[in-house]
Each structure stands twice: as structure tokens, then as C-alpha cells.
Amino acid sequence: MLPLLTSPQIREADAYTIANEPVSSIDLMERASKAFVGWFVNHFPDKKKAISVYCGTGNNGGDGLAIGRMLDEHQYKSVSVKVARFSDKASSDFNANFKRLQQTGVSVIEIKPADNFPAENSPVIIDALLGTGLNKPLTGDYKNLVSHINSLKRTVVAVDVPTGLFSEGEVPSDAAVLKSNLVITFQQPKINFLLPDCAPYIECCEVVNIGIDEKFVRSLNSPYRAVEEKDIRKLLKPRSRFSNKGTYGHALIVAGQDETMGAALLSAAACAYSGAGLTTACVPKCGLTALNSYMPELMAIVRNGAEVPVIEWEKFNSIGIGPGLGKQEDSMALFADILANYKKPMVIDADALNLLATYKELWSGIPENSILTPHMKEFDRLFGDHVNWWQRIQTGIEKAAKLKLYILLKNDYTIVITPQGNVYFNTTSNSAMATGGMGDVLTGIITSLLAQKYSPEEACIIGAYVHGKAGDELALPNRLNVVMPGQLAARLPATMAKLMA
Template identity: 70%
Template sequence: MLPLLTAQQIREADAHTIANEPITSIYLMERASKAFVGWFINRFPDKGLVISVYCGTGNNGGDGLAIARMLHDHKYLNLDIKIARYTDKATDDFNINLHRLQQMGLNLHELKTNAEFPTENSAIIIDALLGSGLNKPLSGDYKRLATYINQLKKPVVAVDVPTGFFTDGEIDSEAVVIKADLVITFQQPKINFLLPESAPHIKCWEAVNIGIDEGFIASLKSPYLFIEEKDIKKLLKPRRNFSNKGTYGHALIVAGQAETMGAALLSSAGCAYAGAGLTTACVPESGLTALNTYLPEIMAIVRKGDEPPQIEWEQFATIGIGPGLGKDKNALALITEIFANYKKPVVIDADALNLLASNPELWEKVPAGSILTPHMKEFDRLFGKHANWWQRLQSSLEKAKQHHIYIVLKNDYTLIATPDGNVYFNSTSNPAMATGGMGDVLTGIITSLLAQKYSPREACLIGVFIHGKAGDELAMPNRLNVVLPGQLAKHLPITMAKLMA
């Protein structure tokens, strides 16, 4: 897992690398700038482009000056370097790089306090004004400059962090931030890149390795972690000779009403295609024909009106509850019965989450180690209104510990909060997956993995990753604008096989 650091921890890691590699700070800046330029020239190979590099007078500006020098060395000759001189202060590394540029005879323009901005004729803007150390919204000349750059509506590539953007903590929705088409960030994504508040400011980002001491990064024990493919490859267990359906567990999916059988079918399909040895769906009698037609491999327990279904609890390795279940008295009675009779971890989604939110007495009966899979609105119903995603991130940590549960909060970078105080961000998925029923498939996948004797933590990590990975494999090569949940469920065995190859 890749640890994600706060701004303070980033500074600590930089200082440790400088002191213990050992290298000078200017050499670390050189290394970072070289990594930026390596990615930039692959993305923008046209050396005739007019490029404006906006630099502050701190170390982010020092990066910008070094980047301009290196681009010039790579024969990008139409460079316009602008320095925002809004303070008399400048870092030593900024001054060193400024001196190097002056010796090369490159054009430098200084932007002064309250002065008019020069005409901007560039094709691309590189933003190296302010970096990750920002701790308050932009004001004064920097706010004025950021607003001006945004009004130009030119492609912007930000160095490490867009100017005005907080790398962690709550983001002021009214703050002015330079809108970046691409952020080339150093070493690892910043935590707030992975939260929805980044969307208005960052179209995409790319992390480049600059050689920060990874052992020291790990020693900081950040609770925020980024899931990588290599992590999932280590967790997945291939099927062995002489195994059978009993080896891979019997999962029960409790879902569906007459009008919402699609949710039951999709969650059951996710469970079966993710590899449960046996999958049984507890569905209303009116949905039996649909179930048998859609997936004859799924067995059924039929719910008849107000009559509670007869369930032999001990035969099931785990239970997934909620997709399309409804919120009537029968649904509440069924969930109450499950919690009263079944003590192993379960997966709770959709209507089951809403029933839990409206009947808080049920919290005491939720089995330890259970997995909740809310989207944002369900999360807020469960745990109260939140003003922003940073607050939800902190609440997920608190509630996972408090209730000894796992919370899978669904989004572009779905986050998983665990009872031991960690939050994992998923690295797969794409906008083509934004279709109704995707969450139902995910519920089935996680339920299936629990049935196969993966731990709740492993089931969450693997489940969200392969769910997103299958969507990526369907959407990306074919440039599909929409991936349907049923397609994704059927693709799961292929995705898992590739990861275990």
C-alpha cells in the first residue's frame, strides 16, 4: 500500500531524505524538476509550443525555474518565464535557480504588486506559483493572478499542486484555485486529489517518483493508504486442484422486491461471478422466474408476503443484505431477524443501510467485522450531515472504530475505513461505470469474497479493486462511454484471472 502524506509529513519526508541520503535541497529540487520534465515532454512533444511558466518565489517557484531551464535544454525555445514578486522574501533554492536562468540569458518578466498583467500568448501555462505548504485561501495579488489565469481558459499544467489547492484538510468551496488540466505531482498523490472537492480544480494527475526515502515515508504510519495493483495480486488466492464448490463458501443474498428485482439479480450475479462456491438469493416469490431465467446457477429462498422465510443460518458463510429490499415492516423484520440469528460479518447495503439509519437500535446487533457499503447520501443518513468530504473521511475513521465495522464509502476513489484506524483509497474505476446497479454488483462481489474466507479487510480491498478494474478493462480499450453492471459482473472472472496469472 502506498502511504499518503499530509503537507506536514511531506516536508518531514523531504527533510529526512536531504539529511540522510544525503543530498542538498537544491539537488532534490533538481531531481523533482527532472521527473516533471520527463513526463511533460512525453505528453507535450511539440517543441514549438509557446509555454508560459508562472513562478512564485518559494520552492515551488524554484521548481518552475528549474523546469524552464530543463525545457530550454530540451530545445523548447518559446518559453516565457514570469515571476510573481509579491513579497521581498525568496528561498535560497529559488535564488540559485534564478541565477542559473539569468546566466543562460532567458527572458524573465516580473509581476509586481497591483500591476497589470501582460498579454498572455502561450499555448500552455505551467503553474509553479505556490506548492503544498499553503495553509489559507489565496488573497491579494495571488488571488488576483489565479483569477486572471483561470479567465484565460488555457491548458494549465501544475507543478506538484495547483496554486490555491489544499493537499489535505477541508477545502473552502469559495476559495480561488488555479484550474489545472494536468497536475504532475511529486512522489505520490495528495490526499485531497482523491476527494470529490478536487473535481472543479483538477482534471487529471500523474505522480512521478523523485526518490524520497520510502522507508521513512512508511515509518510515518499515515492512516491514509492508496491501493495498488501489486497489493491485490498478493492477496488473491488462485483455485487449487481437488477443491470443490464447498471450498469457496455458500453466500446468501437477501435482496429485491417485486419492483426492484434488478438489484437482487445484479448483486447475486456479482457474488457468483466473483467466485462464491454457492450463491442463494432470498427473493420475493414474484421474482423467482426472473432469477431462474437470468442466472439458473443461483439457488433461491422464496419470501411470501408477510410470512418470514425459513433460513438455516448455519449453512451460510456470509450474508449480503439490502439491494432493492425496500424499507417496509417486512424488510425491517427480516433484517432484525438476521442480526438476531447471525453473528458472523455481513455486508449491508442500500435499503438495509437506510433501515439501519432510521432504526438506530439495530446498531447494537450488527455483527462485529461487518461491511457497510454506502454512497454519500446513505453515509450522511447513517452518520449525520457533513459539509464536505474531508469531514466524511474523518467520520468514516471514527465510526469504523466505534462500531468495529468496515465502511466502503463509494466514489471515484472509493475509500475503505477499517476498525484499526486506516483509510484505503481505491485506484481503479472510471466514469463509464456511473450507472444504476453498479453498487449492487459490488455488494455481491464483497459478499462472495467473504464467503471464500477472505477477511473483511481483504474482501473490501479486493472487492473494490476488481470491481473498478473490470470496469476499466471494459471501458478503456474500447473507449466505451457506458459500462453496464451486468457486463461488468460477467467480466469479473477474466479480471481476476489476469491478476492471478
């Protein structure tokens, strides 16, 4: 897993690298600036286009000065640097790079407090005003400068972090942030980059390696981690010779009502496609024909009206409940019966989550290590309203530990929160997957993985990843604007086979 560091941990990792590589801080800054410029010149190849670099007087500003010098060395014809001198303080590395820049022909303009802002004719602006050290919202001169640059409507490329944005923690809804078309960030994405609260401020992010000591970074034991493909390749277990359907477990999907059989079909199909040896769907009697027609490989337990069906609990290695189940009293009675009789970890989604939010007495029956899979609104129904996603993560950490459950919070970067306090960010998926029924497919995948004897943590991490990966394989190479959930479910065997290869 790729560790995601907080601002103090980033500074600690920088300091360790400087002391133990060893490398001077100014040379580490040079390395970071070179990595930035290496990406920039490949994607902004027009060397006649004017570029303005806005610098503060800290180390982020020092990066900006070095970047301006390097762009000049790369023969960009019109590079200018604007230094915001809003205090008498400056870092030693900033001062060293300022002297280096003065030995070039790059134009430098200093902006002092209460100055009128200089005319800006460059179509591309590089933001190196403030970096990861920011711990309070912008005010005064910096806030005014950020508002001014935002008003120019230029292409903005931020160095490491957009000015005004916190690397982690709550982002105030009225925060003054320099809106960036692109952020070129160092070593690993910042935690807040993976949350929807940053969408108004960042269009795209690229990570460049600057040689921070990776062994030390991992030793910091950050609870925040990004899931990478190599992690999934290690976790997935290929199907072996001399195995049979019993080897891969029997999963039960409890879902669907008269008007919502689609959710049950998608979830059950995804369960089968992702490898469960046997998949049974517990569906209303009216849905039996649809189930048999949609996928004859699925078995059925029929629900007849409000009558709770007789279920042979010992047959099933996992249960997923909720897609299209409804919130009526008979749904509540069925859910209560399952909780009273089934004591293995289960997957609780959709209407089952809504039932939990309404009938608090159901909570006590949830088996330990079960998995809740809410989207944002369902999460807030369960645990109260939240102003932002950082609050949701902190609540998720608290509730997962207290209730001894896994919480999979759906998002562009779906977040898995464990009872031990680890927070995993999934790194697959795309906007073409934003269609009704995708969550039902994910429920089926995770239920299938539990049936195959993956641990609840593994099932969450693998499930979110292969769900998004299948969507990426359908959408991105084929430039599809929309990927349908049924397509994605059918894609799962191929996606998983590639990852197991």
C-alpha cells in the same frame, strides 16, 4: 500499499532524503524539475508553442525556475518566466535557481504588489506559484493573480499542486484555486486529488518519481494509502486442486422486491461469478422465475409477503443484505430477524442502510466487523450532513472505530475505512461504470469474498479493486462509453484469474 502523505510528512520525507541519501536540497529540486520536464516534453512536443512559467518565491517557484531553464535547454523556442514578488521573502533554493536562469536567454518578468498583470500570449501556462505548504485560502495579490490566470482560459500544467489547493484537509467551496488541465505531481498523489472536491480544479494528474526514500516514507505509517495491483496479487488466493464447492463457502444475498428484482439478480450473480462455492438468493416469491431464468446456478429462499422466512443460519458463511430490498415494514422485520440470528460479519448495502438510518434500534444488532457500503447520500443519511468529502472521511474514521465496522464509501476512488483508522483508496474504475446496479454487483463480490474466508478488510480492498478492474478491462480498451453491471459481473472470473496468474 502506496502511502499517501500529508504536507508535514512530505516535508519530513524530503528532509530525510536530503540528510541520508545524501543529496543537497537544490539537487533534489533539480531532480524533481527534471522528472517534471521529462513527462512534459513527451506530451507537449511542439517546441514552437509559447510557454509561460509562473513562479512564486518559495521552493515551488524554485522548481518553476529550473523547469523554465530545462525547457530552454530542450530547445523550446519561446519560454518566458513570470515571478510573483509579493513579499521580500524567498527560499535559498529559489535564489540559487534564479541566478542559474539569469545565465540563459529566458525572459523573466517580475510582478510586484499592485502591478497590472503583464500581457499573456502563451497558450500553455506552467503553474509553480505555491506548493504543498499552503495552509489557508488565498487572499490579496495571489488570489487576484489566480483569478486573472483562470480568466485567460489557457492550458494550465501545475507543478506538484495547483496554486490555492490544499494537499489534504477541507477545501472551501469558494476557494481561489488555479484550475489545472494537468497536474504533474511528485512521488505520490496528494490525498485531496482522490476526492470529488478537487474535480473543479484538476482534470488529470500524473505522478513522477523523484527518488524520495521509500523505506522512510513507509516508516511514517500514514493511515492514508492507495491500493496497487501488486497488493491485490498478494491477497488473492488461487483455487487449488482437490477443492470443491464447500471449500469456497455458501453466501446468502437478501435482496429484491416485486419492482426491484434486478438488484437482487445482479448482486447474486456477482456473488457467484466472484467465486462463492454456493450462492443462495432470498427473494420475493414473484421473483423466483426471474432468478431461475437469469442464472440457474443460483439457489433460492422464497419470501412470501410479509412473512419472515425460516432460514438455516448455520449453512451460510456470509450474508449480503439490501439491494432492492425496500424500506417497508416487512423489510425492516426481515432485517431485524437477520440481525437477531446471524452473528458473523455481513455486508449491509442500499435499502438496508436506509433502514438503519430510519430505525436506529437496528444498530445494536450489527455483528462486529460487518461492512457498510454507502454512497455519499446514504453516508449522510446514516451519519448526518457533510459539507465536503474530507469531513466524510473524518466522520468515517470516527464511526468505524466506535462501531467496530468497516465502511466502504463509494466514490471514483472508493474509500475503505477500517476500525483501526486506516483509509484505503481504490485506484481502479472509470466513468463508464456510472450506471444503476453497479453497487449491487459490488455487494455481491464482497459477500462472496467473505464466504471464501477472506477477512472483512481483505474483502473490502479486493472487492473494490476487482470491481473497478473488470470495469476498466471492459471500458478502456474497447472505448465503451457505458459498461452495464451484468457485463461486469460476467467479466469477474477472467479479471480475477489474471490477477491470480
